[in-house]
Amino acid sequence: MREAPPPSKESDPSLVSKAADPIAMARRDLKKALPRRFFKEAIAQERDGKFVLLLDGRAAKTPGGHPLALPTMAAALAVAAEWSAAGEIIDPAEMPLTRIVNSAIDGVAHRLDATAAEIAKYAGSDLICYRAAEPEALAIAQAAAWDPVLAFARNKLSAPFICTQGMVFVKQSEAAITAVRHAIGRIAESGAGAPFALAALHVMTTLTGSALLALAVAYGELEPAEAWQAAHVDEDFEIRTWGEDTEAMRRRASRWCEMNAAAILWQDVQSGV
Structure with missing residues (x-):
């Protein structure tokens, strides 16, 4: 799976005080x-x-x-x-x-705008906009998984994204990026649930490498498992071609637990129950 290029907190200490990283904060607790x-x-x-x-x-x-x-x-x-x-x-x-939840309370709650901006960065080089030219089977699999998400972004968010083949960076339109920022901004302004919703969205974004996949889950366009599968189209193609790596699959299963937890938190915070 291709990782999105926004800078990590470890490599740029200046970002630590500006944005809360729910995944980094959560993993910090694992060392205790x-x-x-x-x-x-x-x-x-x-x-x-x-x-x-x-x-x-x-x-x-x-x-x-x-x-x-x-x-x-x-x-x-x-x-x-x-x-x-x-x-x-x-x-x-x-x-x-x-x-x-701990990262939402201890970190995101104090840096709502910065966390929203961090999520929005992923849209500038979103996973689903970078396609394979070949083999044909992979290109078809990517289109089947990702084209509906682009249609969701265009129709529901008014965010028209364009695709490219290979890894050459393609600059998205200001209209698309602004629309995504507005969608995330509305979440940041959603009241008492905002830190938890943003933390959940951040986790889903970073784990999939795609703000658009995360937003598709948030808007109910995709089930969490569908978004997870879409994020791993490339990896699954390699598995079918070369076979399964046991350790890689173990790490993927662990990340899925985190993804699913984020989706549950999102849904429960939005429920108002």
């Missing part, structure tokens, strides 16, 4: 010593208009010390279920939804 399970019951409860995670009756907090509070009961119940399913060791690697 793993604690034993210290609670028997994890539940969600409404408190002061928010929905908090309670562990044996005590309000949970994020790694940054903020209350682990969500804007909808649906999202809080999903997080509580993840904690309830934890084993004897609390392993963040097995809790992707909690990791994304």
Whole structure:
């Protein structure tokens, strides 16, 4: 799968203070010593208009010390279920939804505009705009998976994107980029759920290499699994040609868990339940 070219936070420290990277923040937590399970019951409860995670009756907090509070009961119940399913060791690697929520509260909430801009950068060199000239079977597979997403962007977002063959950069029109920025900007201005929605959208964008695939999921045009498959058209073609790499598939499965968690968070935050 082709990675989009926006600069990483590791390579450009100046970006760290400007934009929150939910994936980087989540992976940071994986490096900490793993604690034993210290609670028997994890539940969600409404408190002061928010929905908090309670562990044996005590309000949970994020790694940054903020209350682990969500804007909808649906999202809080999903997080509580993840904690309830934890084993004897609390392993963040097995809790992707909690990791994304933590990054939303500790990071994205304080950098909404910068995070929205970071997502929008991907549209400037979006995965689905770069096509193979050959082999023909791959070009056909790309068109089948990606052309409907371009049609969604054109018809629903008023964002007309153009494609190119190979890896030569193609500059998209200002109209297309502006339309995507407006779509993401509306999410950034959506109230109490904005940090969580943006964090979810950011994770889906970076994992797929495509802001357009992420927005297609957000708008209900694609199911998360469909977007994930579309993001891996090239990789799946190589697997059919050369065979499967066990370690690569293990990493892909791990990333899918993160993608699916982001999609669940998006849906639950939008539900208003």
